[in-house]
Amino acid sequence: MERTTIDLWVGVFVAMGIAALLFLALKVGNIGGFEAGSVYTTHANFDNIGGLKAKAPVKSAGVLVGRVTEIRFDNDSYQAEAILSLSSQ
Amino acid sequence: MGVSTRFFFLLLLHSGTCFRRPQLILREIFSSGVLSLIIILVSGLFVGMVLGMQGYETLQTYGSEEALGVLVSLSLVRELGPVVAALLFASRAGSAITAEIGLMKATEQLAAMEMMAVDPLARVVAPRFWGGVISMPLLAAMFSAMGIFGGYLVGVVLIGVDEGSFWSQMQAAVDIREDILNGVIKSTVFGIAVTVIALFEGYDAPPTAEGVSRATTRTVVTSSLAILMLDFVLTAFMFRGV
Structure with a gap:
């Protein structure tokens, strides 16, 4: 050819x-989707996180406001501690 | 196994020369990539359409037809795209490579090249290797894209799932790095495996008509098995349900 x-x-x-x-x-x-940068982190404690995984969406009134960045076990309170990154706008 | 590993390293060692002559690689991308386009695109479309139909039937029982986009796109991007495209590529392009090199050996073209101080590994084998390795991820991506389009055709146009939720749920569920990049890595690994097996079988074939035909059959069988086994290994590494 x-x-x-x-x-x-x-x-x-x-x-x-x-x-x-x-x-x-x-x-x-x-x-893109949910961009890092203008975020702040906070944490929430739960007795049982069920099937929650890192990177799961955090919604307020059904609107995506952030994501779960990390899940760990809190040795003092014996609870699950989820670190959330929320949009700071 | 040992011989083929040595063959692979020799091949990598000799591929420097073929990068100085990109025209040779272009020719091989044409014969293994462009000529596989039709089979890849058509089968991708139909696989996507079947996924759309079967997925709808199953999801409907749970009242979650909107997740059809997620089902179609994830199964295509993660598994079916790379695997089925690689299986088709093995039978379409891999067998052709083996037959071609086996015949070159049987008709003593390779020996003649060596007589002229042209290394057949650098001139014949290495360009085919890189042509296959470059074509494979592109073919797999086209297969997945075509399959998602097929799923869209059946799900949204034919059955009538809501178009917005089809796309938006898909976008929410598919991750660039986790799903798409891993799919590309998978298809690249399959491309390397298929072309190395095809080249080795051709290069190693007994120089008779029967030997070439056996080598061609072995290429398709071995590379299909290799694809499925590698797929399991790679999936185990990539998606451990974290």
């Missing part, structure tokens, strides 16, 4: 692949 045709097709192929990756990243994934 002609060299320029191969170049053209490879170009189209790579462009399509990158477009697919961008589609996955921008449309399917949550790029």
Whole structure:
């Protein structure tokens, strides 16, 4: 096959692949979403956290206001301590 | 196993020369990537459509049809995209690589190259390796994107799941680093495995018609097994339910 045709097709192929990756990243994934930067941390103690995991969303009145950054066990109170990053706006 | 490992390191050692001649790699991306486009795109679309249909049937029982986008996108990006694309790539491009190199060996083209002081590893094998390794993640990404589109077609357009919740729940659940990047890593690993197996089988084939045909069969069988086993290992490392 002609060299320029191969170049053209490879170009189209790579462009399509990158477009697919961008589609996955921008449309399917949550790029940006809740940005770090303007956040403050606070913590909350629970007797039982159930199935709560790190990076779970924190919602106030159904609106995303932050995320759970860390979950650890509090040795003094024998409770679970969740560290929350909340948006400071 | 030992011979193939040595072959792999020799291959990496010789790939420096082929980076100085990118035209060779381009040609291989064409033959293993561009020519696999149709099968990847069409099967991605249909896999996504089936996922949409089956997922809807199951989710409907629990009254959570809105999670269809999450189901389709996560299963495609994490597992089905890399794995099925790699299986198709092994049977479409891997077998072609093995047959080509095996025939080159059978017709003594490789020996003739060595006579002319052209290293066949650098001239023939290394460009095919890099062509495959570059094509594979791109093909897997296209497979996933096409599959999500197929799931959208069946779920939203055909069945009538709410479009907004389809996309927004998907965006809330899919993580860039955790899901998409891991999928890309997986498909790159599969690309390396498939092309190394295909190249090694071709290079190692007995130079007879029967030997080449056996090597081609072995390529497809071995690389399919390798993909599925590597997938388990990588999944165990990546998603340990933390």
